Amino acid sequence: MFLLDTVVLSELRKNDRNPGLVRWISGADEGKLFVSVVTVGEIERGIRRQQARDAAFAQRLADWLAHLVLAYGDRILPITTEVARRWGQCSADLGRADADILIAATALEHDMVVVTRNERHFIPTGVRVFNPWE
DSSP states (O other): OEEEOHHHHHHHTSSSOOHHHHHHHHHSOGGGEEEEHHHHHHHHHHHHHHHTTOHHHHHHHHHHHHHHHHHHGGGEEOOOHHHHHHHHHHHHHHTOOOHHHHHHHHHHHTTOEEEOSOHHHHGGGTOEEEOTTO
């Protein structure tokens, strides 16, 4: 099973998507692709930041996020007590407590592989990582 990092979803909404990512995602079993609620929050934050700069673009992002939430439905993983404790361990060990550590903790707790281009953000946690860009 795979936990898609925010960068994966952002890339997939572009017109000029990375061919390696497109090839991988096209062949993947949709039922094995998951998203963290943290990713939903990161996208929402991006929408809010865009509103003052480009309201029309922010609205397109909001519509896209609404579609993602419907499409992934029960494959959007929450932050459970177990995930929060794993995050606490990882963040204490690494000295940082950012969103990527929370996504990594979710993947570790569910024995998933994080799909990302930002391998260096995740590898220190010990989570398995796959980079379809390569």
